[in-house]
Amino acid sequence: MPVWLCVLCEHRREHTAFVHLERQGFEAYLPKEPLRQTKSGKWTEQEAPIFPRYLFVRADMERQDLSVVRSTRGCIQILKFGQAPTIVPEAIIEEIRTTEQLLRLRHERNRGLLPGKSYELLEKNFEGHSARFVALSSHNRAQVLITLLNQEQVMTLPVTSLGAMVAD
DSSP: OOEEEEEEEOTTOHHHHHHHHHHTTOEEEOOEEEEEEEETTEEEEEEEESSTTEEEEEEOTTTSOTHHHHTSTTEEEEOEETTEEOEEOHHHHHHHHHHHHHHHHHHHHHTTOOTTOEEEEOSTTOTTOEEEEEEEETTTEEEEEEEETTEEEEEEEEGGGEEEEEOO
């Protein structure tokens, strides 16, 4: 009967390990979360592993040779408790899948912006200022709190007017 096992991967090689394990006939699962980052001054949408350096593989320990996992490109070893591989319960995998979906929904809803965090303003006349993101409103607009004349004001701006996150 197939069970889920946890595999330790080389640094930043989780995707490589995932691809090569699937090529060998294993069912692999690499939980990911969406990220919004700047690259060369432009915002990009990317995905990153929820558990860096780890992925899950479903294997039938009686019928499949698990020693090949160790020599798979990107993999280091299957996590063990003593001499036996540690089995990850199906319920845990389902919880991780649910969490992964919630992270995707939150990211889509907020476009990667985190409520309560401050972002630089890219709007004309507001360059050099920052605003605290509150929520998304309709039509790709964001509600923010900006301090003007020592008072916080609620403003609605296009999402594209918010730049990089700044330290509070």
